[in-house]
Amino acid sequence: MNEENQFQNPEQAQTPDTFKLCHDKIQAIRQQVKKAVIGQDQVVDLALVSLLAAGHLLIEGVPGLGKTLLVKSIAKAISGNFARIQFTPDLMPSDVTGHAFFDQKDSSFKIRKGPAFTNLLLADEINRAPAKTQASLLEVMQEQQITIEGRPYKLDKPFMVLATQNPLEQEGTYALPEAELDRFLLNATIEYPDADSEQAIVKMITEGHVGDSFATEQIEAVASPQDILKLQKAVTKIEVDDSLYAYTVRLVQATRQWPGIRAGAGPRASIALIRCAKALVLLRGGRYVTPDDIKQIATSVLRHRISLSAELEIEGVKVTNVIHDILEQVEAPRN
Amino acid sequence: MDLSKISIKLRPRNGYAAIDLGTRMAQRNWRQMILSCLIFTLPLYLFLLFLMPGHPLWVAIIIWWLKPLWERPLLLILSQDVFHQNLSLSDILRNGFKLLFKQLIPSISWRRFSPTRSFDAPVMQLENLAGQARSERLSALHSRSPSSISGMTFMMHLVEGLIAFGIMTFILQFIPMNDVEWTLFLEELFNNTGLDLFYLLLSIGWYIAMLLIAPFYVAGGFSSYLNQRSIREAWDLELIFRQLARKHKNKKFDYQNLTASILLCLFLLPSPNIFAAEPTATALKEDAYTKQKHSVKATIKRIQEGPDYKRTEQTFEFRRINPAESDRDKNKEKNSSNDPLLSKEVAKLLSWLFLAALVIYLLLKLPAIIDYFSGNSGAKNKTLDNKKKPEQLFGLDLKQESLPDDVVTEALNLWQAQQAREALGLLYRASLSKLIHEYDCEFEDGFTELECYQIVHSKNLALTPYFEKLTQYWRLLAYGHQLPSEPIFLSLLNQWPNYFEAEEATSEEVDHEQ
Numbered sequence: 001m002n003e004e005n006q007f008q009n010p011e012q013a014q015t016p017d018t019f020k021l022c023h024d025k026i027q028a029i030r031q032q033v034k035k036a037v038i039g040q041d042q043v044v045d046l047a048l049v050s051l052l053a054a055g056h057l058l059i060e061g062v063p064g065l066g067k068t069l070l071v072k073s074i075a076k077a078i079s080g081n082f083a084r085i086q087f088t089p090d091l092m093p094s095d096v097t098g099h100a101f102f103d104q105k106d107s108s109f110k111i112r113k114g115p116a117f118t119n120l121l122l123a124d125e126i127n128r129a130p131a132k133t134q135a136s137l138l139e140v141m142q143e144q145q146i147t148i149e150g151r152p153y154k155l156d157k158p159f160m161v162l163a164t165q166n167p168l169e170q171e172g173t174y175a176l177p178e179a180e181l182d183r184f185l186l187n188a189t190i191e192y193p194d195a196d197s198e199q200a201i202v203k204m205i206t207e208g209h210v211g212d213s214f215a216t217e218q219i220e221a222v223a224s225p226q227d228i229l230k231l232q233k234a235v236t237k238i239e240v241d242d243s244l245y246a247y248t249v250r251l252v253q254a255t256r257q258w259p260g261i262r263a264g265a266g267p268r269a270s271i272a273l274i275r276c277a278k279a280l281v282l283l284r285g286g287r288y289v290t291p292d293d294i295k296q297i298a299t300s301v302l303r304h305r306i307s308l309s310a311e312l313e314i315e316g317v318k319v320t321n322v323i324h325d326i327l328e329q330v331e332a333p334r335n
Numbered sequence: 336m337d338l339s340k341i342s343i344k345l346r347p348r349n350g351y352a353a354i355d356l357g358t359r360m361a362q363r364n365w366r367q368m369i370l371s372c373l374i375f376t377l378p379l380y381l382f383l384l385f386l387m388p389g390h391p392l393w394v395a396i397i398i399w400w401l402k403p404l405w406e407r408p409l410l411l412i413l414s415q416d417v418f419h420q421n422l423s424l425s426d427i428l429r430n431g432f433k434l435l436f437k438q439l440i441p442s443i444s445w446r447r448f449s450p451t452r453s454f455d456a457p458v459m460q461l462e463n464l465a466g467q468a469r470s471e472r473l474s475a476l477h478s479r480s481p482s483s484i485s486g487m488t489f490m491m492h493l494v495e496g497l498i499a500f501g502i503m504t505f506i507l508q509f510i511p512m513n514d515v516e517w518t519l520f521l522e523e524l525f526n527n528t529g530l531d532l533f534y535l536l537l538s539i540g541w542y543i544a545m546l547l548i549a550p551f552y553v554a555g556g557f558s559s560y561l562n563q564r565s566i567r568e569a570w571d572l573e574l575i576f577r578q579l580a581r582k583h584k585n586k587k588f589d590y591q592n593l594t595a596s597i598l599l600c601l602f603l604l605p606s607p608n609i610f611a612a613e614p615t616a617t618a619l620k621e622d623a624y625t626k627q628k629h630s631v632k633a634t635i636k637r638i639q640e641g642p643d644y645k646r647t648e649q650t651f652e653f654r655r656i657n658p659a660e661s662d663r664d665k666n667k668e669k670n671s672s673n674d675p676l677l678s679k680e681v682a683k684l685l686s687w688l689f690l691a692a693l694v695i696y697l698l699l700k701l702p703a704i705i706d707y708f709s710g711n712s713g714a715k716n717k718t719l720d721n722k723k724k725p726e727q728l729f730g731l732d733l734k735q736e737s738l739p740d741d742v743v744t745e746a747l748n749l750w751q752a753q754q755a756r757e758a759l760g761l762l763y764r765a766s767l768s769k770l771i772h773e774y775d776c777e778f779e780d781g782f783t784e785l786e787c788y789q790i791v792h793s794k795n796l797a798l799t800p801y802f803e804k805l806t807q808y809w810r811l812l813a814y815g816h817q818l819p820s821e822p823i824f825l826s827l828l829n830q831w832p833n834y835f836e837a838e839e840a841t842s843e844e845v846d847h848e849q
Contacts, residue, residue, distance in 0.1 A: 239814075239815060239816065241813065241814045241816070243813075243814075244814065287815060288814045288815035288816070289814065290783065290784075290785070290810055290814050291783040291784070291785075291814075292783050292785045292786070295783060327781055328779060328781045329779075329780065329781050330780075330781055331780045331781065332780065332781055332782055332783050332784075333783075
């Protein structure tokens with residue numbers, strides 16, 4: 001993220017334009033979110049990349065590290081709606097999407113929209129719900145519409161799902177199938193904050209607040225949902241050289257042929273890599289994608305799309321290590 | 336040689352049955368043979384490894400080359416065991432060292448690659464034959480096909496290779512390569528000792544494989560040799576005759592029976608009518624004898640017609656045949672289907688084809704092998720100095736030969752010819768090439784321009800600010816499709832010799848001074 005410090009683009013610096021305005025807007029949102037979410041800069045950036053690329057984010061990590069706060073903060077900063085679903089083993093698909101009910105007052109069926117009708121949806125502990133309920137949410141993510149009683153309802157835009165997943169080793173979890181995981185644009189891991197960040201969190205929560213939850217009052221709404229749609233449009237204008245498309249495909253294809261990988265990433269991963277790299281470039285204030293942008297985002301894009309062979313899993317090799325090897329060994333773009 | 340004391344069952348065997356017998360002999364003496372191998376080879380192996388730590392494969396090759404010498408004590412053990420004589424360790428050492436120098440030069444030079452080496456060894460070692468006598472003897476013994484011996488040699492080589500690679504892979508599996516501490520420890524160990532992990536493991540694996548295989552190889556050849564001699568010299572018959580002769584010789588004269596017989600005759604002589612008195616009884620006995628004789632003959636005939644006497648055995652051998660008869664034989668072969676000889680021929684042909692392919696492959700790989708043994712084995716250690724420099728990065732040819740003699744003039748020409756991308760590309764390519772070949776910058780295939788810059792930055796070179804600027808404008812052109820302005824390009828062009836050609840000149844001066 002410190003690339004701009006090393007390589008200031010002189011021409012860009014002199015000519016502020018749409019991209020510059022977009023960058024400023026995103027930085028404003030970022031600053032607001034970071035007011036509340038302390039010590040998790042990487043996850044904040046990935047969430048914003050996901051928002052800019054109009055994708056969905058899967059967050060892995062133990063409870064209590066600020067996942068709900070992250071979604072709330074983003075929703076507040078972009079003046080969007082926010083909803084939260086706690087996935088449990090008895091959660092039904094209609095609890096996510098909504099359902100029709102018979103209103104005895106006027107003797108007609110009425111639609112009660114579910115929590116999925118929002119801008120930002122936090123699907124907490126998605127792997128605690130059975131496959132049927134998970135699938136209902138994933139269908140919403142893919143189609144961006146919900147069908148109730150045969151009638152389709154479009155979701156508000158922008159729509160983003162931030163799903164959290166507990167580590168699979170924990171009891172009572174249902175692993176998401178590969179096809180469903182593929183629907184998530186990015187996979188972020190949220191780690192414990194460092195000592196300084198944790199100290200800042202404790203101080204902030206305990207000074208002038210009742211309880212242990214962080215109030216998001218101090219977060220200002222610096223953008224609107226329409227602004228986000230414009231930013232998403234701007235992302236599509238970021239320039240990508242042909243060699244980078246080839247590089248992306250090479251990377252993804254390498255995951256299919258790499259020894260020790262049971263199931264590699266599909267074409268959706270190549271698309272996601274370019275989309276995320278473009279969003280990352282806009283977040284940084286650039287105009288064109290470089291191989292470094294793709295490399296930087298590759299781990300988050302590929303991590304949940306790759307399954308290691310049993311042999312490597314037994315040996316304790318992590319997916320990130322394998323992706324790192326792939327990034328080191330796949331030839332950089334050819335011009 | 337007293338055949339009566341021989342410990343193996345002497346009977347004519349086919350080639351592979353004889354090798355089976357050898358395997359049993361090797362199993363029986365395995366411990367003693369392995370010990371002997373270790374005594375004669377391990378000190379040499381360790382000594383050579385100490386002398387040439389950077390060439391572990393050479394060490395294994397030397398041990399392999401000297402195989403005919405250190406296999407001799409094994410043959411000594413087997414030859415004594417065949418006559419129920421167990422050698423002590425001191426006997427093996429004493430006699431083994433004497434044997435080492437017997438026909439030393441031929442054994443490790445032109446006879447080294449004989450496919451029937453283990454079969455021929457007893458002629459030299461046990462029969463003490465040399466020169467013409469040895470050749471004639473071998474010619475006689477080889478007259479019956481020694482193809483099983485060649486086959487065994489071939490198979491033993493394959494098994495030896497498999498075991499060597501198996502051991503190497505097995506050891507590698509147990510090295511925790513993902514453990515950083517282990518990796519650092521191994522790197523430090525091998526950097527300090529100059530050893531090469533891969534080739535050291537291969538060498539150790541090969542050495543162990545040689546130790547494991549040698550007893551079986553020697554025993555297989557020796558048992559085949561015994562079998563051939565047994566067939567040619569009818570040892571089995573000789574042994575039977577000897578046993579009969581000994582039995583006969585050992586039999587004492589029975590005076591008591593003789594006396595009793597004489598007395599019986601004397602007692603019967605005065606009354607010859609005794610025999611005539613019972614003519615009918617004698618005739619009856621003869622009839623019974625004749626009937627029994629016929630019955631026995633019928634039984635023998637029935638047994639001979641049974642399956643035990645209908646067993647057929649096929650042997651395979653080369654024979655000089657009459658050309659006139661060969662056509663007839665060919666016709667016979669055509670008529671006969673599913674001939675096992677034919678499948679043997681095919682198998683044999685395939686084996687030779689495989690061998691030929693292996694030789695061709697090794698010949699093709701010869702330059703690489705020579706390169707390895709030309710003293711650059713340290714290159715296999717991933718040290719900075721010896722690591723292979725990349726010849727291409729980001730699609731740019733980085734070989735020094737590919738660069739024009741005057742990079743600046745060439746780049747300027749390209750720029751003036753409106754080929755701005757090629758011009759800046761040449762400047763960047765030339766810079767990378769210089770950084771790789773003259774500044775020992777390690778750039779991997781997967782490195783991006785920014786990562787290359789970070790490598791240069793970490794080296795604190797004087798050219799770092801210039802390379803940063805060059806990288807920035809190259810990236811802007813390559814991925815942002817934005818051309819640098821002419822003053823910027825000319826500035827980059829004019830500064831380039833200050834950082835790269837000046838350094839080259841300095842290094843050349845240093846070289847001259849040295």
